[in-house]
Amino acid sequence: MDHATKPSAATLSTSSSRRWVLSRCSLATLFLLSGSLMLIAAGYRPFQPRTAATWDRFSKLQKAIPAAPSAARVSHGAAVTAPAPAPAGDLDYLSHQEEHDEEDAGPPAPAPAAAEEVGGDGECDVFNGEWVEEPVGYPMYDAAECPFLSDQVACRRNGRPDSGYERWRWKPRGCGGRTRLGGAEALEACRDKRVVFVGDSLNRNMWESLACILYAALPDRSRKRIVDEAGSEYRVFRAMDYNCSVEFLWSPFLVSLETKDDRTKALKLDQLPAMLQRTLGADVLVFNTGHWWTHTGKLRAWDHLERDGKMVEMAGEEAFNRALRTWARWVDRNIDPSRTRVFFRSVSPEHKSVNWCYNQTSPISSGTVAPWFPKSLITIVERDIKSMRTPVTYLNITHLSELRIDAHPSVYTITREGKPLSTEQRQQPLTYADCSHWCLPGLPDTWNVLLLDSLIRPPSDVQLLG
Ligand SMILES: *[C@@H]1O[C@H](CO)[C@@H](O)[C@H](O)[C@H]1NC(C)=O
Ligand SMILES: *[C@@H]1O[C@H](CO)[C@@H](O)[C@H](O)[C@H]1NC(C)=O
Numbered sequence: 228m229d230h231a232t233k234p235s236a237a238t239l240s241t242s243s244s245r246r247w248v249l250s251r252c253s254l255a256t257l258f259l260l261s262g263s264l265m266l267i268a269a270g271y272r273p274f275q276p277r278t279a280a281t282w283d284r285f286s287k288l289q290k291a292i293p294a295a296p297s298a299a300r301v302s303h304g305a306a307v308t309a310p311a312p313a314p315a316g317d318l319d320y321l322s323h324q325e326e327h328d329e330e331d332a333g334p335p336a337p338a339p340a341a342a343e344e345v346g347g348d349g350e351c352d353v354f355n356g357e358w359v360e361e362p363v364g365y366p367m368y369d370a371a372e373c374p375f376l377s378d379q380v381a382c383r384r385n386g387r388p389d390s391g392y393e394r395w396r397w398k399p400r401g402c403g404g405r406t407r408l409g410g411a412e413a414l415e416a417c418r419d420k421r422v423v424f425v426g427d428s429l430n431r432n433m434w435e436s437l438a439c440i441l442y443a444a445l446p447d448r449s450r451k452r453i454v455d456e457a458g459s460e461y462r463v464f465r466a467m468d469y470n471c472s473v474e475f476l477w478s479p480f481l482v483s484l485e486t487k488d489d490r491t492k493a494l495k496l497d498q499l500p501a502m503l504q505r506t507l508g509a510d511v512l513v514f515n516t517g518h519w520w521t522h523t524g525k526l527r528a529w530d531h532l533e534r535d536g537k538m539v540e541m542a543g544e545e546a547f548n549r550a551l552r553t554w555a556r557w558v559d560r561n562i563d564p565s566r567t568r569v570f571f572r573s574v575s576p577e578h579k580s581v582n583w584c585y586n587q588t589s590p591i592s593s594g595t596v597a598p599w600f601p602k603s604l605i606t607i608v609e610r611d612i613k614s615m616r617t618p619v620t621y622l623n624i625t626h627l628s629e630l631r632i633d634a635h636p637s638v639y640t641i642t643r644e645g646k647p648l649s650t651e652q653r654q655q656p657l658t659y660a661d662c663s664h665w666c667l668p669g670l671p672d673t674w675n676v677l678l679l680d681s682l683i684r685p686p687s688d689v690q691l692l693g
């Protein structure tokens with residue numbers, strides 16, 4: 228890595244213009260963990276229209292919830308007494324079906340018009356651009372080719388009749404032919420590398436995508452290894468001939484969520500889970516957190532917040548900020564930037580309410596997308612990353628993903644029990660549609676292309692923002 232990407236600690240700590248590495252890449256991952264079964268219970272609640280109030284509530288004081296009702300929301304799947312089945316999408320972030328408004332499913336937006344390819348010598352920001360239909364090279368793999376693709380996001384297998392969503396290519400503006408990357412290049416980019424994703428189900432979505440891209444490109448597919456233990460919060464895909472491994476660690480808050488003796492759950496804002504030590508020595512780390520912080524009421528995964536071993540109350544934003552800073556300090560102390568490239572993937576948008584994903588078959592072409600996530604959280608992430616000593620590449624995929632209203636599983640997913648939705652269930656999209664995760668093949672493949680594109684750029688091509 229060159230100087231530009233490794234400003235000295237002295238420069239940073241004294242300089243008012245702190246630097247932030249902003250790559251042109253992005254990435255996320257996700258997969259099914261039975262560890263997250265624990266949270267299914269917390270996840271389900273019958274449909275209620277979401278209003279802005281959900282976000283407002285987030286910023287209010289986060290009070291401890293009395294312990295009593297927690298048994299129903301905690302660890303034991305069998306003890307769950309949810310009033311109705313919830314889609315398995317809830318495994319991870321719990322709330323996807325809770326909040327669309329019936330009148331929201333508008334007609335599909337017209338496909339974006341193909342614009343002229345702009346030359347590569349202008350300002351290239353790979354996160355800015357448009358979606359174009361691409362008959363060649365997409366999808367990057369067939370769902371049927373990827374034996375470990377989870378049912379939750381294998382939309383075709385679950386009966387999704389259209390496949391246009393698999394064939395859009397993200398075309399950054401002013402970047403020439405950049406980001407045209409196939410499986411063979413992906414394998415080369417991963418050669419002799421250990422790539423680790425840490426975060427929630429959306430980073431698992433991204434992990435699955437990268438594993439599928441790499442697997443499908445392997446000249447000898449028997450030369451792979453997959454560790455995917457039921458009940459484990461850890462997954463690995465290894466391409467042996469390339470000495471490349473891609474891992475996923477489930478940690479939706481990044482900080483520790485601890486179950487106490489009395490079965491209450493404490494979110495420890497100043498502690499990281501011990502398993503994070505497993506990431507040490509990785510060549511590439513990709514973090515994310517976000518959605519779990521916004522769950523309120525019965526969906527909230529914690530009963531109380533803790534600092535210094537003491538129960539504390541504070542607004543949601545403050546808790547989020549403290550947790551991120553705990554994470555940032557850990558990275559600054561433990562990660563050697565000359566050895567490890569650190570990424571943070573920006574928030575993955577949901578399509579609910581005004582922009583509901585149900586029945587959508589084309590991306591949104593205009594820039595007018597209703598906000599769906601508290602802007603304050605995005606601001607906190609960006610600010611905290613900027614103030615780190617370690618250069619962190621921000622995979623700013625929020626906007627390009629917002630346009631992909633067509634790319635969610637919707638009703639082509641599975642139930643909480645792991646079965647494809649029945650015809651009757653598919654006719655109840657308000658209850659069952661998953662507008663949070665992403666079909667594979669599909670959008671997360673693009674996140675990975677952007678991640679890999681950033682990895683193979685010479686460091687001088689990494690953009691620094693002051
Ligand atoms: C395999 O990759 C690891 C990084 O994941 C690296 O440290 C090691 O040197 C590589 N092994 C060989 C034989 O190149
Ligand atoms: C969704 O599409 C189906 C089939 O084209 C149609 O019958 C249904 O009315 C649509 N629903 C909405 C809410 O647009």
Ligand SMILES: *[C@@H]1O[C@H](CO)[C@@H](O)[C@H](O)[C@H]1NC(C)=O
Nearest residue numbers: 249354355609621623625626
């Ligand atoms: C991320 O992308 C959005 C949309 O393109 C942009 O408005 C925002 O400034 C970007 N964030 C950063 C930190 O570059």
